[in-house]
Amino acid sequence: MSETTPSPQPDAPAQPPLVVNIQYVKDLSFEVPGAPTIYTTLRAQPQVAINLDVQARRVTEGGNAYEVTLMIRAEATDPAAPPATNGQTPAPVVFIAELTYAGVFTLTGLPDNAIEPVLLVECPRILFPFARNILADVTRDGGFPPVLLQPIDFVQLWQSRRAAGAQPAA
Numbered sequence: 001m002s003e004t005t006p007s008p009q010p011d012a013p014a015q016p017p018l019v020v021n022i023q024y025v026k027d028l029s030f031e032v033p034g035a036p037t038i039y040t041t042l043r044a045q046p047q048v049a050i051n052l053d054v055q056a057r058r059v060t061e062g063g064n065a066y067e068v069t070l071m072i073r074a075e076a077t078d079p080a081a082p083p084a085t086n087g088q089t090p091a092p093v094v095f096i097a098e099l100t101y102a103g104v105f106t107l108t109g110l111p112d113n114a115i116e117p118v119l120l121v122e123c124p125r126i127l128f129p130f131a132r133n134i135l136a137d138v139t140r141d142g143g144f145p146p147v148l149l150q151p152i153d154f155v156q157l158w159q160s161r162r163a164a165g166a167q168p169a170a
Helices: 037-041 112-141 154-163
Strands: 018-031 047-058 065-077 093-107
Touching: 018 112, 047 112, 047 154, 065 112, 093 112, 112 154
Parallel strands: none
Antiparallel strands: 018 093, 047 065, 065 093
16 A cells, blocks of 8 residues: 655635736717718718827725726718818818726736836736727727727837826826
């Protein structure tokens, strides 16, 4: 007979440093100010301007759960619209899509200097493909070509934000 010694069992499994608790649409708006006329007068693909922002905040004071929010605004104009008589009026707005997509993340065991880059770079990288898909679907379902966002360099966005002196709400 042989004796076996049971291997030591850890008290608890090691928790990963970043856990995605939930992702959700916090706010979604799609407007077509010129409907239904715009659908018959639009002759060219709309020109779309994109604005993107990332924010992070602690869910509870002293806790390790954070809400990270991607705010995306897509405003499309008609580049082929005839100029106004005074030449000062911008091209007419075709549609405005605004999406606020968020996730709650738990950070465990990270050094203090790593929390900000994880919240403003890694977490948005996780959220972005889902937000991109929602924006494409809503613009397509609105009767227009889908807005397909190009990949975003969140490292560069974070670095430029720090250089500009913006303080993230972590």
